[in-house]
Amino acid sequence: MFSIKVNGKDVVSAIDKKLIDFLRDDLHITSVKNGCGEGACGTCTILLNGKKVKSCVLKLSQVKNAVVLTVEGLTEREKEVYAHCFAQCGAVQCGFCIPGMVISAKSLLDQNLSPTTEDVKKAIQGNLCRCTGYVKIEQAILLAADFFREKREIPQRQTEAFLNTDFQRVDAKQKVLGEGKFTDDVELPGMVYAKALRSAYPRAIVNKIDLTKALQNENCVRILTAKDVPNNKIGHLVQDWDVMIAEGGTTRYIGDALALVAAK
Numbered sequence: 729m730f731s732i733k734v735n736g737k738d739v740v741s742a743i744d745k746k747l748i749d750f751l752r753d754d755l756h757i758t759s760v761k762n763g764c765g766e767g768a769c770g771t772c773t774i775l776l777n778g779k780k781v782k783s784c785v786l787k788l789s790q791v792k793n794a795v796v797l798t799v800e801g802l803t804e805r806e807k808e809v810y811a812h813c814f815a816q817c818g819a820v821q822c823g824f825c826i827p828g829m830v831i832s833a834k835s836l837l838d839q840n841l842s843p844t845t846e847d848v849k850k851a852i853q854g855n856l857c858r859c860t861g862y863v864k865i866e867q868a869i870l871l872a873a874d875f876f877r878e879k880r881e882i883p884q885r886q887t888e889a890f891l892n893t894d895f896q897r898v899d900a901k902q903k904v905l906g907e908g909k910f911t912d913d914v915e916l917p918g919m920v921y922a923k924a925l926r927s928a929y930p931r932a933i934v935n936k937i938d939l940t941k942a943l944q945n946e947n948c949v950r951i952l953t954a955k956d957v958p959n960n961k962i963g964h965l966v967q968d969w970d971v972m973i974a975e976g977g978t979t980r981y982i983g984d985a986l987a988l989v990a991a992k
């Protein structure tokens with residue numbers, strides 16, 4: 729048994745697994761995002777015993793009895809401030825990196841409510857953003873520091889958008905707080921996993937795709953190959969790109985799909 733406290737609640741897992749998988753799959757905590765699964769991007773950042781860590785590189789057996797905090801466990805005041813400041817500064821685009829940024833911001837602002845831009849840059853060094861850029865995120869964190877330090881009230885949100893009004897992005901709050909659903913957050917009853925098998929070679933002739941062994945696996949639900957795709961050619965300008973490479977076809981890059989596998 730592996731016991732930890734998450735956002736104030738005691739929780740247990742009967743088996744050892746990655747902390748990120750426990751938080752996302754078992755506890756359905758969606759603010760913890762899996763951007764790389766190998767410690768590179770920071771989307772899975774949480775506070776562990778008050779210290780910022782990447783939950784994808786830790787196993788439950790390494791954090792026994794620890795206290796974990798995610799964006800869901802912030803106080804109402806913290807949620808309000810971060811949601812307002814990130815939205816106000818235009819710091820939320822797709823939003824995938826933002827909950828991790830918020831946790832890094834919290835770990836800084838818990839220690840220092842008058843940070844410099846340099847302090848903020850240092851605090852979010854391990855968090856990658858692929859679409860907003862960093863300047864607006866830094867501004868949002870500096871603004872949040874200002875709200876906390878000066879105990880400022882959150883201004884009323886404009887509810888109607890006009891050309892001459894300052895209107896916050898409509899989904900910013902959900903994205904900052906990790907409530908917005910990305911594909912990986914969707915859960916349906918009886919859901920199975922799917923993954924593409926991709927070519928390991930840039931230029932290879934696919935003589936045969938033998939599914940026999942894979943189909944015998946008790947967890948295999950279905951395997952699709954090019955034969956199952958009615959229109960196997962796609963492309964933006966010219967439809968010349970294979971959805972999957974069929975038997976007899978030739979791969980054109982490392983990553984061409986050969987089969988789609990659905991499994992329990």
Ligand code: FES
Nearest residue numbers: 763765769770784
């Ligand atoms: S998912 Fe953990 S660092 Fe990228």
Ligand code: FES
Nearest residue numbers: 822823825857858
């Ligand atoms: S807002 Fe899209 S990755 Fe940062």
